[in-house]
Each structure stands twice: as C-alpha cells, then as structure tokens.
Amino acid sequence: MAVIAAKPFAFPFDKYKSALVIIDMQRDFLEHGGFGESLGNDVARLGTIVPAVGRLLQAWRALDLTIIHTMECHRPDLSDLPAAKRDRGQPKLRIGEPGPMGRILVAGEPGTEIIAALAPRMNEIVIEKPGKGAFYATNLGEILKSRGITQLILVGVTTEVCVQTTMREANDRGYECLLVEDGTESYFPEFKAATLEMVRAQGAIVGWTALSNDILQGLSDG
Numbered sequence: 001m002a003v004i005a006a007k008p009f010a011f012p013f014d015k016y017k018s019a020l021v022i023i024d025m026q027r028d029f030l031e032h033g034g035f036g037e038s039l040g041n042d043v044a045r046l047g048t049i050v051p052a053v054g055r056l057l058q059a060w061r062a063l064d065l066t067i068i069h070t071m072e073c074h075r076p077d078l079s080d081l082p083a084a085k086r087d088r089g090q091p092k093l094r095i096g097e098p099g100p101m102g103r104i105l106v107a108g109e110p111g112t113e114i115i116a117a118l119a120p121r122m123n124e125i126v127i128e129k130p131g132k133g134a135f136y137a138t139n140l141g142e143i144l145k146s147r148g149i150t151q152l153i154l155v156g157v158t159t160e161v162c163v164q165t166t167m168r169e170a171n172d173r174g175y176e177c178l179l180v181e182d183g184t185e186s187y188f189p190e191f192k193a194a195t196l197e198m199v200r201a202q203g204a205i206v207g208w209t210a211l212s213n214d215i216l217q218g219l220s221d222g
C-alpha cells in the first residue's frame with residue numbers, strides 16, 4: 001500500500017488492486033487523416049501525452065499489473081452505431097466512411113488501431129467500445145471484478161469526452177478513480193483544464209488527479 005500525492009488530497013494506492021486504463025489512443029484521434037482531424041481539430045495536441053502514457057505503461061508491464069486498452073469503434077455493419085451518433089457534428093468523413101486510414105472508427109481498420117508507440121501486447125486486455133464510456137455495451141465491469149480491481153488509473157483521449165465519461169461511469173460503479181494530469185489531453189485546452197477541476201472538486205466528487213511522476217513514485221513505494 002502506498003500514498004500518491006494527488007489533488008484534492010492524497011490517494012491511497014494499492015497497485016495490486018489497480019488497473020491502468022488507457023483510453024482510445026487510436027490513430028483516428030491522434031494522426032492526420034483520421035476522425036479527429038475530419039472534425040476540424042488540431043491532432044498534434046494529443047500526441048504530447050504519449051511519453052507520459054508510455055512511461056506508465058512500461059511501469060505497469062514491469063510489475064505485471066492489469067492494463068486495459070480501450071478503442072472507440074463500431075462493427076463493420078455499423079449495427080452498433082446509432083444515427084444520433086453518426087449524424088452528429090459536421091465532419092468531412094463520417095463514422096463508417098472510407099478515409100486515408102480505412103473506414104473511420106470501424107473495428108479492424110488501420111485508423112482504428114492504437115498508435116504504434118502504445119500498441120497492446122498479447123496478454124493485455126483490449127476493450128472495443130461503441131460509446132464514449134468504456135463500461136457501456138462492453139464486459140469491462142466483469143473483467144475488473146474477476147481480477148479484484150477496485151482502483152482505476154486513467155489516461156488517454158479526449159479528456160472531456162471518453163476519458164471523463166468512463167471516469168464518471170466507474171465512479172458510479174464504486175471504483176476509486178485517479179486521472180493522470182499529464183497523461184490525458186483534449187483538442188481544447190480549456191476543456192481539459194475544466195475537466196481536471198470538476199472531477200476533483202467538492203472533495204473528489206468523481207475522483208482524484210495526479211501527475212504521472214507521482215504515480216510512478218507510488219508504484220515504487222508500495
């Protein structure tokens with residue numbers, strides 16, 4: 001057991017009951033020609049977190065702790081893509097349409113893959129999710145329960161969309177959640193800042209936030 005320096009107060013950390021949850025670090029969000037860019041976003045912002053996420057991933061791997069990767073994607077027949085999601089926004093390319101990296105956010109397509117620097121290993125769990133939250137329409141809850149996981153360390157993109165949604169879903173299910181400040185990013189810096197503030201407000205109403213170095217320290221302390 002260790003204590004991580006976190007906001008709004010210290011996070012009691014049991015690494016053996018923790019999972020590192022890496023949300024949607026996919027080419028479609030981080031690389032040119034993908035969904036994020038087709039929505040008019042500057043995708044370069046998201047790449048800045050890759051080193052910090054990579055250091056946490058290596059540390060979890062070194063200790064053989066639970067690692068979960070998520071991917072936002074849909075079945076090739078798009079039967080899990082509601083029209084309300086497909087038609088939202090005004091992207092140049094809609095979900096399911098062919099782009100430079102294959103069909104946008106469709107399972108098995110090159111653009112849907114996790115970026116090479118953070119590619120999952122064979123023994124790591126990969127959750128394909130059709131929604132913003134990683135618990136919706138997936139077996140993530142069952143997997144965590146079967147491993148006795150009670151604490152989630154969250155990284156990934158985008159802070160205010162899939163990361164925050166997953167953190168809120170997890171909080172409602174009784175998990176203690178810690179969002180890594182330099183391990184998450186948004187196309188909109190003001191949305192990232194607001195999310196960090198709101199999740200830890202009111203005495204950690206949704207959870208804690210901390211820097212990756214403080215989490216690495218907690219891993220070696222405990």
Ligand code: C5J
Binds near residue numbers: 159
């Ligand atoms: C979005 C995500 N932003 N992974 N997905 O549509 O946050």
